[in-house]
Amino acid sequence: MTIHKNCFASDNYAGICPEVWQAMEEANHGFATSYGDDPWTEKACGKIRELFETDCEIFFVFNGTAANSLALASLCHSYNSIICHESAHVETDECGATEFFSNGTKILLADGENGKISLDSIEHIVNKRTDIHYPKPKAISITQSTELGTVYRPDEVRAIGDLAKRLDLKLHMDGARFANAVAALNVAPKEITWQAGVDVLCFGGTKNGMAISEAIIFFDRKLAAEFDYRCKQAGQLASKMRFLSAPWIGLLENGAWLKNAAHANSCAALLEAKLSIIPGVSVMFPRDANAIFLQMPPELAERLRDLGWKFYTFIGAGGARFLCSWKTSEEEIEALVADISRLVKSS
Numbered sequence: 001m002t003i004h005k006n007c008f009a010s011d012n013y014a015g016i017c018p019e020v021w022q023a024m025e026e027a028n029h030g031f032a033t034s035y036g037d038d039p040w041t042e043k044a045c046g047k048i049r050e051l052f053e054t055d056c057e058i059f060f061v062f063n064g065t066a067a068n069s070l071a072l073a074s075l076c077h078s079y080n081s082i083i084c085h086e087s088a089h090v091e092t093d094e095c096g097a098t099e100f101f102s103n104g105t106k107i108l109l110a111d112g113e114n115g116k117i118s119l120d121s122i123e124h125i126v127n128k129r130t131d132i133h134y135p136k137p138k139a140i141s142i143t144q145s146t147e148l149g150t151v152y153r154p155d156e157v158r159a160i161g162d163l164a165k166r167l168d169l170k171l172h173m174d175g176a177r178f179a180n181a182v183a184a185l186n187v188a189p190k191e192i193t194w195q196a197g198v199d200v201l202c203f204g205g206t207k208n209g210m211a212i213s214e215a216i217i218f219f220d221r222k223l224a225a226e227f228d229y230r231c232k233q234a235g236q237l238a239s240k241m242r243f244l245s246a247p248w249i250g251l252l253e254n255g256a257w258l259k260n261a262a263h264a265n266s267c268a269a270l271l272e273a274k275l276s277i278i279p280g281v282s283v284m285f286p287r288d289a290n291a292i293f294l295q296m297p298p299e300l301a302e303r304l305r306d307l308g309w310k311f312y313t314f315i316g317a318g319g320a321r322f323l324c325s326w327k328t329s330e331e332e333i334e335a336l337v338a339d340i341s342r343l344v345k346s347s
């Protein structure tokens with residue numbers, strides 16, 4: 001068994017899961033109408049509507065940055081603002097794509113513990129100013145699961161949804177790891193999306209086992225008006241769309257999306273349990289999904305890297321981030337823990 005020492009760097013280091021590979025293979029026959037007018041795209045949209053138990057509007061794009069920024073831009077005018085957590089991917093890791101595609105909509109940063117936006121912080125930002133000189137708040141963006149590996153409970157999403165309604169704001173969810181949140185909470189997807197007030201969800205496929213593809217799901221179909229033009233202009237309308245949509249059939253048809261996410265989550269739980277008995281390192285945030293942030297002395301992190309392990313320390317709120325994916329193995333977890341344990345003992 002090969003130990004891949006780069007397997008914890010991100011869940012996008014993993015390859016394509018067998019169910020997705022198979023679905024792409026099955027789509028790779030004959031000719032099909034381009035730009036989304038094909039049977040695979042129709043079927044994939046049907047599967048997503050079934051999963052969310054509602055008649056939503058769906059678009060497939062190449063990556064999460066495009067999904068988030070185009071969805072958010074569609075909710076706002078250029079003079080509006082979007083409220084998100086200070087650690088949100090749309091703020092820290094998308095190179096200003098939301099501001100770019102919205103022609104200048106400003107992102108306003110809220111805070112809150114463990115990567116979750118606080119209601120007080122949202123209210124404060126909205127009520128601080130209501131004059132013409134302030135960028136008028138129009139949307140809230142939350143990440144599920146969060147950049148710090150935590151998960152909003154259904155009542156927490158609902159509270160944000162209720163507040164959004166009261167303040168006349170739209171609610172966007174960055175669901176690059178939505179599957180991990182559903183697996184962690186053991187809820188129906190509708191309970192943490194449209195039933196809780198989410199207007200648009202960017203449902204991540206890449207980190208769940210696809211090569212490419214993220215689904216933008218408008219639960220309020222009116223908000224999707226002319227969104228296809230936005231995708232096309234941004235270079236996000238795939239001509240061979242069947243290869244962005246067929247993977248969703250592979251993931252959704254027999255529950256691979258949830259199996260993959262649950263596997264990643266349980267790997268992270270195992271890693272957490274094994275690390276918890278090592279002195280000198282500590283897990284920084286409540287682990288709800290597939291990410292662990294480890295507080296460790298910088299020398300230890302350096303020596304761990306010398307042994308070949310790859311992990312990021314610049315994401316979120318500091319600490320060494322270890323992410324598990326559909327492909328992570330118990331052997332890899334044991335090898336990592338053994339190395340950390342050995343380094344701690346010899347230091």
Ligand SMILES: *Cc1c(COP(=O)(O)O)cnc(C)c1O
Binds near residue numbers: 090146147176206
């Ligand atoms: C990975 C990720 C995305 C998408 O990133 P791309 O590299 O653009 O696909 C979006 N949001 C979060 C929280 C992510 O972790």
